[in-house]
Amino acid sequence: MNNPFDKIDYKFGTEGILSMYMDTYQLILGADLESYSKQKNETFNDNNPCHIYFILKRPKVTINPDSFKSRGKKVKFDFIIHHQDGYGIVHLNAEFLEAKSKLELITEYPYNLFAIMEKEKTHIFARPSTLIDSNGISDNINPDILNYEVLYIGQAYGKNGKRTAIKRLFKHETLQKIYTHSLTQNPESDIWIMLTSFSQADMLLSIGKNHINHIRNSYKRDKNLVEHFFNNKGFKISENQKINFTEAALIKYFEPTYNLDFKKNFPDKKHKSYSECYKLDIRALNIELDTSEHIRNLYSKKAGNKNNHSAMFNFENDSDRISFLDMYE
Known part of the structure; x- marks a missing residue:
């Protein structure tokens, strides 16, 4: 100065x-x-x-429907981060303590919106592009890309x-x-x-x-x-x-x-x-x-x-x- x-x-x-x-x-x-x-x-x-x-x-950030796995109250799934040089994968785990039966993934192409449901009850309804900016999510790619x-x-x-x-x-x-x-x-x-x-x-x-x-x-x-x-x-x-x-x-x-x-x-x-x-x-x-x-x-x-x-x-x-x-x- x-x-x-x-x-x-x-x-x-x-x-x-x-x-x-x-x-x-x-x-x-x-x-x-x-x-x-x-x-x-x-x-x-x-x-x-x-x-x-x-x-x-x-x-773009999308969910990979083939990656979804459910066991009891816990689920695993992947987000895909698309970019010119290919793509990055973000592995996610979540637990829904109020779940009482099998959890299912609901999504359609282009997979930029998804819900995780239990029969008629929706536990989460979100866009991957928004959810990935949550402070609770850590990724395994260069964060600057987002x-x-x-x-x-x-x-x-x-x-x-x-x-x-x-x-x-x-x-x-x-x-x-x-x-x-x-x-x-x-x-x-x-x-x-x-x-x-x-x-x-x-x-x-x-x-x-x-x-x-x-x-x-x-x-x-x-x-x-x-x-x-x-x-x-x-x-x-x-x-x-x-x-x-x-x-x-x-x-x-x-x-x-x-x-x-x-x-x-x-x-x-x-x-x-x-x-x-x-x-x-x-x-x-x-x-x-x-x-x-x-x-x-x-x-x-x-x-x-x-x-x-x-x-x-x-x-x-x-x-x-x-x-x-x-x-x-």
């Missing part, structure tokens, strides 16, 4: 940083999106809507924020294109959707009068920035613009294959979709995604493979202002 106090003669004495962090997320297999939309949603609601979404890819590759990042806001990501995805041309490409080019993969909501956290940094070029007379500008910050308990940015620059920053950071805009030109003063940041003269934006509570990571070729992704962007490239990006690096 570079020390901002090593330099004097800054243009301004106070700079602001805007931070957007992912506070809620939910992963859904693409094939389950329609049924998910019909359920009562306890993760997202009017007070915590999901406006930013990720389209992801990872290997991480999620970021293919596309998008947003849905609409008038007054009423349109959510779920509604947007039903008629999403890029999602349909990804499905088609996956079927023809990556049949061993599943498409997943990650719905997210981001929250705002802000910070001011004041460096003191000894580091300011007083000839520039920046007192009024600094005073206005500080008053705005404390009067509004942070930076007052419209919800629509927050979604716009969060999406743009995420695209710049991950550079997903199917995104075209913002890969090379964020931030840009010409983009009116986040003009409020320039109007307030906010110096920098920080974004953060923490999925460490989940057993798998997010990755892209540019961003790498990890469970905590963060990035800093300076809105202005002025050499005579404090650089949060330099401090961050």
Whole structure:
């Protein structure tokens, strides 16, 4: 980290940083999106809507019906992890203490959904692709193979924020294109959707009068920035613009294959979709995604493979202002 106090003669004495962090997320297999939309949603609601979404890819996971063996209350079966170089096998054991008679496996091709039943009673009904992410399951293959590759990042806001990501995805041309490409080019993969909501956290940094070029007379500008910050308990940015620059920053950071805009030109003063940041003269934006509570990571070729992704962007490239990006690096 570079020390901002090593330099004097800054243009301004106070700079602001805007931070957007992912506070809620939910992963859904693409094939389950329609049924998910019909359920009562306890993760997202009017007070915590999901406006930013990720389209992801990872290997298919299926159950091998020929591997199923039942003895008393215990069963054994295998999951198959499909990938370009072949497949991996995960051996599983389970015990159903309430079972009183023979346990049977119920599944049909393509074996991506199964139930273990006892006569009319269902003991488990699940997708292998979801169950394999349980902390209670240990596998005998490289766990990195089951991480999620970021293919596309998008947003849905609409008038007054009423349109959510779920509604947007039903008629999403890029999602349909990804499905088609996956079927023809990556049949061993599943498409997943990650719905997210981001929250705002802000910070001011004041460096003191000894580091300011007083000839520039920046007192009024600094005073206005500080008053705005404390009067509004942070930076007052419209919800629509927050979604716009969060999406743009995420695209710049991950550079997903199917995104075209913002890969090379964020931030840009010409983009009116986040003009409020320039109007307030906010110096920098920080974004953060923490999925460490989940057993798998997010990755892209540019961003790498990890469970905590963060990035800093300076809105202005002025050499005579404090650089949060330099401090961050």
